[in-house]
Amino acid sequence: MAVLSRFINKLREKGLAFFKLLKKVDKFEWDDETSKELEQLKAFLTTPPVMTAPADQETLYLYISATTHVVSTVLVVEREDPGYAHMVQQPVYYVSEVLNDSKIRYTQVQKLLYAVLFSSKKLRHYFQVHKICMLKYVLQIYYKVTNNGAKYKALIHVLRIDVSLRIKRILAYSDSKVVIE
Known part of the structure; x- marks a missing residue:
């Protein structure tokens, strides 16, 4: 799974139940949640997105996502595509990391900044050659609504x-x- 996570967006989050199982050395339990995640992972792996190679000096966009246990980023490129009225974003590279116990305690902003930091290190070759824009943002509403x-x-x-x-x-x-x- 570690190798696949370089190419599949949020794989570590999708496989979080498996990572938790691997950490439990004394007790291994396969429950309904793990079975459900395995089925979802199988369905996702049968229809993966196609990666795109960026052209020289092409502007790339960095999307950042941070959940409780995982931070992820994706580099995308915007290109015109016949049949679409607006530019279409195509993935270039995904990076994600399962947070350890100390990093889980980071605030949401710290997690987002950490995602930018580790992405800039892992994807240094893209950051050196291309202009990277982080103008877009993701807003999650964290309260449950019932209606x-x-x-x-x-x-x-x-x-x-x-x-x-x-x-x-x-x-x-x-x-x-x-x-x-």
Whole structure:
């Protein structure tokens, strides 16, 4: 899995249950959560995204993600693609790391900064040759909402922030089709 994580976005997060199993030396239990993650991992591995080689001096975009246990970054390139009205982003390289016990205690901002630091070290060759933009951001809402009204209000709040930051393109994901559509 360590070798595959260089090429697959958030593999360490997808395989977190397996990493936890490997750390348990005295007790090995295969439970429903592990079986479910294995099935999801199998489904994901059968349809991997295709990596793209950047052209010389092409601008790359760095996306940063930090969860409780994993930090990940992905370098992408924007290119025109026939059939699409806007530029299409294609992945160049993924990097992720499972955080150890001390790094789990980092604040969210520290985790994001750490992701930039380790990405700049691992992907030094890209950072030296290409212009890297980190203008985009990911905002996660960390409270659970139980109805569509609360989700709708949260989405409106995030959209107001996006407008004030002059964000040009927004991708919103939710488990509620009513809120997103």
